[in-house]
Amino acid sequence: MSSTQSPRPKPLIAGNWKMNGLKASASEFGNIVAGYGAELRGKVDLAICPPATQLVPFxxxxxxxxxSIGGQDCHVKASGAHTGDISAEMIADTGATHVIVGHSERRTDHSETDAIVRSKTEAAWRADLVAILCIGETEAERRGGTTLAVVDTQLAGSIPDGATAANLVIAYEPVWAIGTGLTPSNADIAEVHGHIRQRLVARFGAEGARVRILYGGSVKPSNAGEILKIADVDGALVGGASLKAADFLGIAAAYA
Known part of the structure; x- marks a missing residue:
């Protein structure tokens, strides 16, 4: 039971394919679809966020x-002279239902601030997409003991008013654990997820208790069972392991 004493939401395992995936990748995604049987469907939700070129075929x-299918980023505007960008409305038009916003690679590589992430979240809601909003500290911030302060700042600055369990998912990804094979201790994960839950409940009440909080950062079948049993961990945002059906379904099977 979580720190709020509320029933846990149905878990979500979301795969972020990042800049990976050509037409031939449809067969691997087909294997994920084929492996998502009735028993697993009853216990866990699955989502895949492929590159924009594969949104329609997926x-x-x-x-x-x-x-569910999701985009990996969206522009704050619905349309306009923004060469190379994709709007939330365009993502929704493909049949997708989710979009990742605020991933650390976007925050770092494209200098996205909390204010920009907030605007992108609002854009996602404008297009009736579920925003998977990413937060997390760097290694320097972890070593400096400011993890919870960083999380507080990102939550306050990135989440617009009006968040509900139906339009928002939070993904806590320690930046230093993404793709490195490193993971925080279970106690560290529990502390941060419990802190996020408290902040969500303080701001959004009962809805905050139901918003799913995913853990991301080198999640794989070998450690998923342990991580996904931690209080207030309502699933995972998976990177590299989501590219292979066996690995992705293996993570989801932690709930079987």
């Missing part, structure tokens, strides 16, 4: 499977 393959 949405077609996913039809009838109950696997």
């Amino acid at each position: 949405a077609v393959v996913a039809l009838g499977s109950r696997i």
Whole structure:
């Protein structure tokens, strides 16, 4: 039971394919669809966020499977002279239902601030997409003991008013654990997730108790069972391990 004493939300395992995936990748996604049987569907929700070039074909393959498709980023505007960008409305038009915002690679590589992430979250809601909003500290911030302060700042600055369990998912990803094979201790994960839950409840009341909080950062089948049992960990945002059906389904199977 979480620190709020509320029933845990149905878990979500979301795969972020990042800049990976060509047409041939549809077959691997097809294996994920094929492996998402009735027993697993009853216990855990699945989502895959492929590169923008694969949103339409993946949405077609996913039809009838109950696997959600999401974008990896969106522009704050619905349309306009923004060469190379994709709007939330365009993502929704492909049949996708989710979009990742505020991933640390966007915050770092594209200098995205909390204010920008907040605007992108509002854009996602404008297009009736679920925003998977990423937060997390760097290694220097962890070593400096400011993790919870960093999380507080990102939560306050990135989440607009009006958040609900239906339109928002939080993904806590310690930046230093993404793709490195390193993970925080279970106690560290529990502390941060419990702190996030408290902040969500303080701001959004009962809805905050129901918002799913995912853990991300080198999640794989070998450690998923342990991590996903931690209080207030309502699933995972998976990077590299989501590219292989066996690994991704292996993580989801922690709930089987």
